[in-house]
Amino acid sequence: MESGTEVTCQYAGMEQTATYITERDGMAVIKLNSGYNIGVDPACLTVVAAPEMTETVGMTIEQNPSLPQLSIISTGGTIASRVDYRTGAVTSQFTADDIMRAIPGLADIARFRSEVLASILSENMTPAIWQTLATSICNEIKNGAEGVIVTHGTDTLAYSAAAVSFMLDTPAPVIFVGSQRSADRPSSDNVMNGLASAAAATSDLGEVAVVMHASTNDDTCAIHRGTRVRKMHTSRRDAFQSLGTAPIGSVAYPSLDVTLSKDAVRRRPDTEPVLSPKLEEKVGLSTFYPGMHPDLIHAFEGYRGLVVSGTGLGHTSAPVIEALRSLTDAGTVVAMTSQCLNGRVCDRVYDTGRDLLAAGVLEGDEMLPEVAYVKLMWVLGQTNDTEEAARLMTTPLRGEFGRCL
Incomplete structure (x- = not known):
């Protein structure tokens, strides 16, 4: 039988329409209309129509x-x-x-x-x-x-x-x-x-x-x-x-x-x-979670940028804040986004947020974490100046903040 032939057979107590694919180990391999491939006894197949697609x-x-x-x-x-x-x-x-x-x-x-x-x-x-x-x-x-x-x-x-x-x-x-x-x-x-x-x-x-x-x-x-x-x-x-x-x-x-x-x-x-295709590849993306060890942040030492997906308005634990401070002190640009996905990061409401700002972490506004990640790669590909990088990261460029261009 030629591959692509439309056939019918009895399977699971019902007549099934399928497409013949090949024969293997004495069984006919057919593709059901559901998209699944199964093996059946070749003797149970009835030809309905020859394949048309080869034309x-x-x-x-x-x-x-x-x-x-x-x-x-x-x-x-x-x-x-x-x-x-x-x-x-x-x-x-x-x-x-x-x-x-x-x-x-x-x-x-x-x-x-x-x-x-x-x-x-x-x-x-x-x-x-x-x-x-x-x-x-x-x-x-x-x-x-x-x-x-x-x-x-x-x-x-x-x-x-x-x-x-x-x-x-x-x-x-x-x-x-x-x-x-x-x-x-x-x-x-x-x-x-x-x-x-x-x-x-x-x-x-x-x-x-x-x-x-x-x-x-x-x-x-x-x-x-x-x-x-x-x-x-x-x-x-x-x-x-x-x-x-x-x-x-x-x-x-x-x-x-x-x-x-x-x-x-x-x-x-x-x-x-x-x-403007230049990208800085030494940029990381990390998701904060309760009990997160600061060593996971220290692993990004030597990176030019890091995006953190924090909780709520953009928060992490105190030990992680200190690890982030060590990165920013060394010249790494760190931006905070939220795991909530909807809503704006605002680190001015709670003490944790203010501590993050004091540690040099940038607010990522409404950017999705993965968008902030690729934006930071692009920003650091355009400038080596951390102040200019901070300005670009906090400026809407392509509608990434969710507001009108």
Whole structure:
């Protein structure tokens, strides 16, 4: 039997429709409509239809020259993936033709060119790749792209969006998009997210944003500012949420109508992108917890920067305060954020907060801990002066404080 053949079989007392993958150890490996692979007796399979997908593999997609020019930069992830029926694996697609085959309807929105920047699990993302990514996006815009889509694994997508937000002052939409569920699952969000990202990339937006499902329904994608978004669930399709502020827009589905809020930065068609990609990698991020030993803070001695995720208004224990004081005395820039995620750090209310200020710790305002982390990397990449670094960290630059730009 050929891989990709649609079959039926009796399983768990019910008739199941599935896709034949291969035969192994005398058992037929099939993929159920739920997305799970199981092994069954080959004799129980009934052929329903021969595979159809082989006809389009490698086929060039005709692009309409009258449509806007977009660029797709791939870093990995499952947003543009398809099933390899020889193995049952989900494989990522990288070329423009691959992605347009994987997400039908893209060719009706724009013309596409593509670049494979990386093919990694998103937990393997690095500051060096962020720098290369920001540079590639800048070059694409300078070379005529009216918008850029970055496909990315979801686990560290928000870090990357924030990093690019600081490194690149963009006059055109830069849209980060991912998929919570792979293309072989009936509940996959890759097609809707992909189409919505293309619609957002051709809109009047002029900043870095993340486009993902707004709810568990297939009716709207939210447009989140790149410095105010966080992955809030391991697997839900609406895992990405704007914190401390509303999304800056939405994309209706299936109409793909884009609505932008009054706070969204608008496109500046006659402006060149400004790239400032230098990052300081000796920056740390630490979460305070009750009983935390000061030695964990002393481990950051020699670092140029440290972001602390404190409790409540931005607090730590007294022993940790003294450890932080030793860092600031040695020239390390230390910024305080809150584990609460919503609300502003204010170290002037309680004695603990005032002690932190006296120890030279900066208030991180409403910045999310991971956003403060990448901002501090960027700030220390721009200046060696600790006073200037402190000024930049306490100044809103890309909407990271949750207030209007």
